[in-house]
Amino acid sequence: MPNQKKTKIVATLGPATSDKETLKAMILAGVDVFRINFSHANYDDVRERVEMIRALSEELGLYTAILADLQGPKLRVGVMSGEVVVSPGDTITFRTGKPFEGNAEEVYMNYESFPQDVKPGERVLLDDGKLIFEIESTDKKEKVVAKVVQGGPLKSKKGVNLPNTNISLPALTEKDVKDAIFACSLKVDWMALSFVRHSEDLMDLQKLIEEHAEHKIPIIAKIEKPEAVENIDKIVAYCDGLMVARGDLGVEVPAQEVPLIQKRLVIRAKKARIPVIIATQMMETMITSLTPTRAEVNDVANSVMDGADAVMLSGETSVGNYPVQVIEKMTSILKSVEGSELIKVPHDPPQIRTVRYITKSVCYHAALMANEIGAKAISTLTNSGYTAFQISAWRPSAHILVFTSNKAILSQLNLLWGVKAFYYDRFVSTDETIEDVNAIACKKGFLDVGDMLISLAAMPIKDKGMVNTLRVTEIESCPV
Template identity: 55%
Template sequence: MKEGVILQKGEEVCFVHEDIIGDEHRIHMTYEHFHEDTSVGETILLDDGRIHLLVEEIVGTTVKTRVLQGGALKSNKGVNLPNTKISLPALTEKDKLDVLFALEQKLDWIALSFVREAKDLLDLKAFIAKHSDDYQVPVMSKIEKPEALENIDEIVAVSDAIMVARGDLGIEIDMENVPLMQKELVDKAKMAKKPVVIATQMLESMLESLTPSRAEVNDIANSVLDGADAVMLSGETAVGKYPVETVNKMSQIILKVEEDHRINVPHFVPKLGTDRFVTDMVCHNAANMVNQANVKATMAVTVSGYTAFQLSSRRPHCHILIFTANKRIVTKLNLLWGVRAFYYNAENNTDETVEEINQIALQKGYVKKGDYVLNLNAMPLFQEGITNTLRLTTI
């Protein structure tokens, strides 16, 4: 695409699957089945919905459109077909190459875009399992298609985390529906004890300005109050003028809002007879004890990281310090609300381990002398798959 192309309202624009440099009348479309997935009378949205086109005719592989709402267009911008169930699979051939690269680099998380059904996640997980070692990289589902909303319970069940990708979601559905849908998605993720990330246009004005809008501050605050594990910046730090200042401002807003007691976190007593009942019940009671005993830190030793997920999902009002000999999960766990993870591989007995990690917490400034802390461990120590010991101690 030539730089500086302006699509004018009323002009004809054609999508072609040819190797050309696009201009204001012809746009190169990389997706070879685009002409099959569109239909006459359908609206096509470009660049996060900033440009609107109406399909008037399809001739061979060429899709002829009329500009309804114009604007500047650059190369490699997104295309949305809000009224169409496209045939392009969620896991494309390019995605597979990217996954192989991610596995080679030992990345912590893999997020799948345009998830429509649980099978999309299962296909990705099967591909990861086929091409990786014993460690299974966790998968995050980006919720940005109407079909995903129809299948959300099944998607949440097979996802390791959820991202509310409001940019494309706000294009695919009416934007006035996005705020309530965001709250519903956060609730479903928290009920399933899965981390949830809110993304897109959190501090959009800081692309150009040092001061965010009041609406953006409220948006971040509401995401925190809804119970999100994380909020994500994109363009603000990728191409914005003030990336460091933007991160600092977002952190400042989050920390202030988290002082409030009204953060929405659903609490459910673990069901007797479930696979992880013992660990779930220990974590449930640990979270309850935090406020009752004015606990300053909850510390756990884990192999798989499951205990960290359970503790974080219950939002105890204290530091959550996780110690593990599994190097692959140390940075992965930092996505979770309130969690700080540390590599720890000392071969001590339980009493020695508790004493040592308590001293680490003291040295790092998370607690001070006289503070109450909770220690969660497995008996015997480092037994994988169970946390069965809860201990209240004093630093």
């Protein structure tokens, strides 16, 4: 029987996931997407890991997706000389220019235009908000003087957040451009852009992908800045998926506001019918322990109940001691909650009469009808993957089986909630094709005799046009 979970698991690659056996065990335990974190990526390692994953997909007959996550403008302090502790009331100078070893009086900042961008009274947060400083003055050239509001150990190379500052850095840094071109050469399935603030950030990455990739690589906008939350409508118009990156978001906005922002972003993604990933600290204790906390189990479950397409693991699988066990545990949580009647699914029919209005309407009614008649699966033939995005967003209780001859989208679709994709390239008559597809679904264990199935197709089939036909079949016999 196929893996019954519909919510997808994204697992970050790292030292803990460097051999083929571990990767295979993780895929079998429920990983749908592997994430390459370009903040800590060595190109040779990445290439080797991608080849392993593609080989395993071939071997297991699965289409595990690969997500390249670009670092974005990560602001950091420099290296410190020895142990440095700062106390409330102390003053400290941040300097740009040439890197130097910092101490309790002076610290190097890797962000060149820091003195030009900040204003007195704004806050500087360090090390995920553990240290808080308030800007007292800036010489607008290379020196910024700040007062310590919340003290503690000041460690080397820690990340900096500027929640009140309008940063002039582009979301796509020089490093990101290089990493994105490399990711295009690997034919990754998705690309994520960090610290997105405006739709222009996404347009820049789109252009880069068009120039360097053989096929369209869809983009996920990582929402981790207050400006992104404010500009969400414009951002959604230019991306193919969202990630609620709660780590930096929880530092940039007060942590207590993150749960409601998470819910708002999930609803917004559903309306746009694009996938949404919930990330950061989902099963953090399982980096070193075999048992997650009750709060973590609750967090994963609530993300599913909010309507997330996917939940993501970071340190748990990249450096954790139990990369396979954490996937098994997460899979069991997902399976136990995702069928619940408590989950509210948005059921607004498509209203805006765009070019694809008929296709949208057919997909909407297929999802609705599947729930009404208790259909076991909805099968769709697609060339672009569009119908898969549409049906998935309406969260039918049926399996969503997608058949395509477009190899480029097979693993891409693996991020979408409830979607299972299959390679199929015999487009003959409608009847024959649908019989073929039904036979594959039976063989794979998704259908049995007596089950109801909804089939979507574009008539005539050989034209590979837009979906315009919905057909209901009761399975009378399954090939052995």
